[in-house]
Amino acid sequence: MNAPLGRRGFLAGASMLFLGACSKVADSSVGQSLFNSAEKWHQKIHRSLADRNALAREYDKSDISPFFRGNGSLTVGTPEYEAAIENQFADWRLEVRGLVSNPMSLSMDDIRALPQRTQITRHDCVEGWSAIGEWTGPQLSSILEAAGVQENGQFVVFRCADNLNGQDYYESVDMVDANHPQTIVAHMLNGEALPVINGAPLRVRIERQLGYKHAKYLTAIEVVDTLEDIAGGEGGYWEDRAGYQWYAGI
Incomplete structure (x- = not known):
């Protein structure tokens, strides 16, 4: 007998079914209205089922995927990025800017010097696959x-070094998810420096949202008051180009 479907599994399944229907109705004004209503419903239901700081399930080391x-970009592919790989990202900077009183430019040493959180969690991709990994990095809230x-x-807008189809990848969350205890800026996967295919040297982990929200090759964190004037105005690369939900909570 199959195990009962948990809250996280139910919401992940509902999100994937919704996204799978995008191409059928996204081009119509009625379809777009339905998308907007469904997203608001999804966000309201997700946050009403648990406290906003409730944790996604964490696993044991024995559960880590081999x-x-x-997924998505597997590297950045620019000469600058190749040079960064060669010097082990010693010169990589993470800019913290926008509506902040103390803009910062953090080196990898600065990131490693911050208090660290390690969590073993499951990554759920909108394409239908999952993997469990151990992530380490400072909490975004800190x-x-x-x-x-x-x-x-x-x-909070996450700016990235990779470019897909002529557009720089980016993602965003509201302050609830930005300050969630499991939202971290990860620089390690399974006890090792983050591999290139997984977003080296930095990626954000937003453990209560689907995988496309977990932006890789992170170069900047930008605090804004609106998403409307950024790129396509929908809050993320796939949201702009393919009608994905901005709120992808699971």
Whole structure:
């Protein structure tokens, strides 16, 4: 007998079914209205089922997948990135900017010097596969606290080094998910430096959302008051180009 479907599994399944229907109705105004209503429903239901700080399930080391596949961009592919690989990302910087009182430019040493969180969690991809990995990095909330988010800061935008189809990859979350205890800026996977296919040297982990929200090759964290004037205005690369839900909670 199959095990009962948990809350996380139910929401992941519902999200994937919804996204799978995108191409059928996304081009119509009625379809777009349905998408917007469904997303708001999804966010409301997800956050009503548990406390906003409730943790995604964490696993044992024995549960770690033997291989954590890459997805989307598997490298950045620029001469600058290849040079960064060669010097082990010694010169990589993470900018913290936007609506903050104390803009920062963090080196990899700075990132490693911050208090670290290690968590073993399951990555759920919208394509239907999952993998369990051990991630290590500072909590995003600690970086935002040091930067001093201004009162009108409503969203955090993740800027990335990879470019797909002529558009720089980016993602975003609201302050609830940005400050969640399991939202971290990961620089290690399974006790080793983050592999290139998984987003080296930095990727964000947002453990209560689907995998496309977990931006790789992170170069900047930008606090903004609106997403409307960024790229296509939908809050993320796949949201702009393929109608994916901005809120992808599981």
